[in-house]
Amino acid sequence: MSKKTKSKASTYLSIGTTLFGAIGVVKQLRTAREERDALELADAVISAAAIVTGLALLSREVRRINREAELALPEPTDRV
Numbered sequence: 001m002s003k004k005t006k007s008k009a010s011t012y013l014s015i016g017t018t019l020f021g022a023i024g025v026v027k028q029l030r031t032a033r034e035e036r037d038a039l040e041l042a043d044a045v046i047s048a049a050a051i052v053t054g055l056a057l058l059s060r061e062v063r064r065i066n067r068e069a070e071l072a073l074p075e076p077t078d079r080v
Contacts, residue, residue, distance in 0.1 A: 015058045
């Protein structure tokens with residue numbers, strides 16, 4: 001399966017929006033714990049797991065982009 005590669009800027013933007021979404025999940029966790037709402041708490045935990053997984057995938061993409069950029073650099077010459 002062919003996968004379209006993201007640009008570095010796009011990947012960092014995705015990381016930022018994912019982290020911004022984490023703020024909402026933290027608020028949801030706090031509210032669910034205060035209200036002792038088990039269903040809301042389960043939803044928040046699952047959402048948090050999705051955020052962690054998403055960040056792991058995005059960080060892997062950043063490492064791949066950096067590795068490809070390093071491979072594309074020309075080899076230094078030993079000329080003086």
